Amino acid sequence: xxxxxxxxxxxxxxxxxxxxxxxxxxxxxxxxxxxxxxxxxxxxxxxxxxxxxxxxxxxxxxxxxxxxxxxxxxxxxxxxxxxxxxxxxxxxxxxxxxxxxxxxxxxxxxxxxxxxxxxxxxxxxxxxxxxxxxxxxxxxxxxxxxxxxxxxxxxxxxxxxxxxxxxxxxxxxxxxxxxxxxxxxxxxxxxxxxxxxxxxxxxxxxxxxxxxxxxxxxxxxxxxxxxxxxxxxxxxxxxxxxxxxxxx
Numbered sequence: 001x002x003x004x005x006x007x008x009x010x011x012x013x014x015x016x017x018x019x020x021x022x023x024x025x026x027x028x029x030x031x032x033x034x035x036x037x038x039x040x041x042x043x044x045x046x047x048x049x050x051x052x053x054x055x056x057x058x059x060x061x062x063x064x065x066x067x068x069x070x071x072x073x074x075x076x077x078x079x080x081x082x083x084x085x086x087x088x089x090x091x092x093x094x095x096x097x098x099x100x101x102x103x104x105x106x107x108x109x110x111x112x113x114x115x116x117x118x119x120x121x122x123x124x125x126x127x128x129x130x131x132x133x134x135x136x137x138x139x140x141x142x143x144x145x146x147x148x149x150x151x152x153x154x155x156x157x158x159x160x161x162x163x164x165x166x167x168x169x170x171x172x173x174x175x176x177x178x179x180x181x182x183x184x185x186x187x188x189x190x191x192x193x194x195x196x197x198x199x200x201x202x203x204x205x206x207x208x209x210x211x212x213x214x215x216x217x218x219x220x221x222x223x224x225x226x227x228x229x230x231x232x233x234x235x236x237x238x239x240x241x242x243x244x245x246x247x248x
Contacts, residue, residue, distance in 0.1 A: 001177060002169060002176075002177045002178050002190065002196060003169065003171060003176060003177070004193060004194070004195030004196055005171055005195050005196075005197050005236070006195065009102070009171065010195070010197060010236045010238075010243075010245070012099070012100065012101075012102040013102045013103065013104050013170070013171060013197055013234065013236070013245055014104070014236075014243075014245045015099045015100075015102070016053060016097045016098060016099040016102050016103055016104035016245075017097075017104035017106070017234055017245035017246040017247075019047075019048055019051045019052075019053040019097040019099060019104075020095055020096070020097045020104050020105070020106045020234075020246045021106070021246050021247060021248035022047070022051065022248070023044050023047055023048065023095060023097070024093070024095075024106065024108050024246075024248050025248045026043070026047060027040060027043075027044070027093055027108075027110065028108075028110065030043070031085070031091070031093075031110050031112065032085070032112065032113065033084070033085055033086055033087045033089075033112055033113050034084045034085065035084065035085050036080075036081065036082050036083060036084055036085065037067075037069035037071070037078075037080035037081060037083075037085070037091065037093075038080045038081055038082050040067065040069060040080065040093060041065050041066050041067050041069065041080035042066075044066050044067050044093075044095060045058070045066035048066070048097055051099075052099060053097040053098060053099045054097070054098045055067070055095065055096070055097065055098075056096040056097065056098040056103050056174055057094075057095065057096050057174070060096075060174060063077075063218065064079075065079060065080050066095065067080060067093055067094060067095045068080075068092070068093070068094040068095070068107075068218075069081075069091060069092070069093055069094075070091065070092040070094070070219070070228070070230070071085070071089055071090070071091045072089055072090060072091075072227055072228075073221050073222045073225050073226060073227060073228060074092075074219055074220065074221050074228065075162055075165070075203055075205070075211050075220040075221060075222060075228045075230070076092065076094065076107075076165055076203060076220050076228075076230060077094075077218040077219055077220055078092075078218075078219045079216055079218065079219060085112045086112065087112060087113035087114060088112065088113060088114060088115050088116065088119070089111075089112040089113075089115075090109055090110065090111055090112065090115060090119050090122075090123065090227060090229060091109065091110055091112060092107055092108065092109040092110075092228075092229060092230045093107065093108055093109075093110065094106075094107035094230070094232065095107075096174055101172055102171060102172060103170055103171065103172070103173070103174055104170065104234045104245055104246050105170055105174065105199050105232065105234050105246070106199075106232050106233055106234060106246035107201060107230050107231060107232035108231060108232075109123055109126065109229040109230055109231060111123060118206055118227070119206075119227055121157070122159060122204060122205075122206055122227055122228075122229050123229050124157075125153070125154060125157035125158075125159050125204055126154075126159075126202055126203070126204045126229040126230065126231050127231050128153055128157065129149070129150045129153040129154050129157075129161075129202040129204065129231075130150075130200060130201075130202050130231040130232070130233065132149045132150070132152075132153045133146045133147075133149040133150045133153070133200045133202065134200060134233065134235060134242050134244065135149070135242070136148075136149050137192060137198070137200065137235050137237050137242040138192065138237065138241055138242060139192055139193055139194050139237060139238075139239060140191065140192065141191075141192050142186075142187055142188055142189040142190060142191055142192060143178060143180060143181070143184060143188075143189030143190050143192065144184030144185045144186060144187060144188035144189035145184065145186055145187065145189075146167075146180060146184065146200060147180070147181040147182055147183045147184025147185075147189075148183070148184045148185060148186045150182045150183065150200075150202045151182060151183045151184070153202075154202065154204050157204075159204040159205060159206060160204065160205045160206075160207065160208060160209040161182050161183060161202065161203065161204055161205075161209060162182070162203040162204070162205060162209045162211060162228065163181065163182050163183050163209065164211060164220075165182075165201070165203060165220070166179045166180055166181045166182065166201075167179070167180030167181075167182075167198055167199040167200045167201045167232070168180060168198065168199055169196070169197065169198050169199075170197055170198065170199055170234055171197055178190055178198070180198050180199065180200055180201075182201075182202050182203065192237050193237065194237055194238050194239050195236075195237070195238075196236075196237040197234065197235070197236050197237070197245070198234075198235055198237070199232055199233065199234050199235070200232065200233060200235055201230055201231070201232035202230065202231065202232075203228060203229070203230040204228070204229055204230075205222050205226045205227065205228045205229075206226045206227045206228075207222060207224045207225070207226025207227075208222060208223055208224045208226060209222075210222070210223040210224070211223060233245070233246045233247065234246045
C-alpha cells in the first residue's frame with residue numbers, strides 16, 4: 001500500500017531534506033584530492049546533529065556509518081574509509097537525514113579534481129536521467145513512466161543502467177512503498193497521485209550493468225570495474241508538479 005502524505009507531513013520531510021541539501025553543499029566545497037571519505041562521514045554526522053537531525057542510515061540494518069561513500073566502480077552502499085581520494089576519482093555520497101521522525105534521502109556523485117572525459121560524460125548523463133525522470137513525477141503518470149525516462153535517457157547517452165537497486169517511497173521509514181525502478185514501460189505501473197513522496201535514483205555505468213556485493217555485505221561494485229555514478233532526490237508529487245525536497 002502506498003501512503004499519501006498530507007501537506008504538513010510533506011513540510012516535515014522537506015525540513016529533513018533541507019538538512020541533506022546543506023550537507024551536500026558543504027561537501028561540494030570540501031571534497032578534494034587527499035580528503036578521505038571517513039572524514040566526510042564524520043563531518044556529515046556532526047553537521048546533521050548540529051541541525052537537530054540524525055543520520056538515519058547509521059544503524060539501519062546494521063549499517064555502521066552516517067553516509068554511503070561509493071568510489072569509482074562502487075555502485076552504491078560503499079563504506080567510508082581512510083583511503084585519501086585521488087585526482088580523477090568520482091565518489092557518490094548518499095545520505096538520509098531524520099528530523100523529528102521524518103526522513104529525506106539524496107545522493108550526489110562528485111568529481112575529484114580533474115576527471116576523464118568519459119567520467120564527465122557519465123556524470124552529466126546520470127544527472128540528466130534524474131532530471132528527465134523527475135518531469136514524469138506528476139499526478140496521472142505512472143511509475144513505469146519514471147523508469148522508462150531513466151532508461152531511455154541513459155541509453156541515448158550511451159550508458160548502461162543498473163536495475164538491481166531502486167528508488168522508493170519515504171517518510172517515517174527510509175524505505176516505503178512503492179519501489180521506483182530505473183526501467184519501466186510507459187503508461188504501466190501504479191498511478192502517481194498527489195501526496196506521494198518518493199526517491200528517484202538512477203545509477204549508470206560506463207560498462208556493464210552487472211554488479212557484485214563485497215565481503216562487507218554492503219558495497220556493490222560493477223563486475224567489469226567500470227565507473228558508476230548515481231544522483232538521487234526526494235520528490236513530492238503535487239497538483240502543481242514535482243517538488244524536489246532535497247534540492248540544493
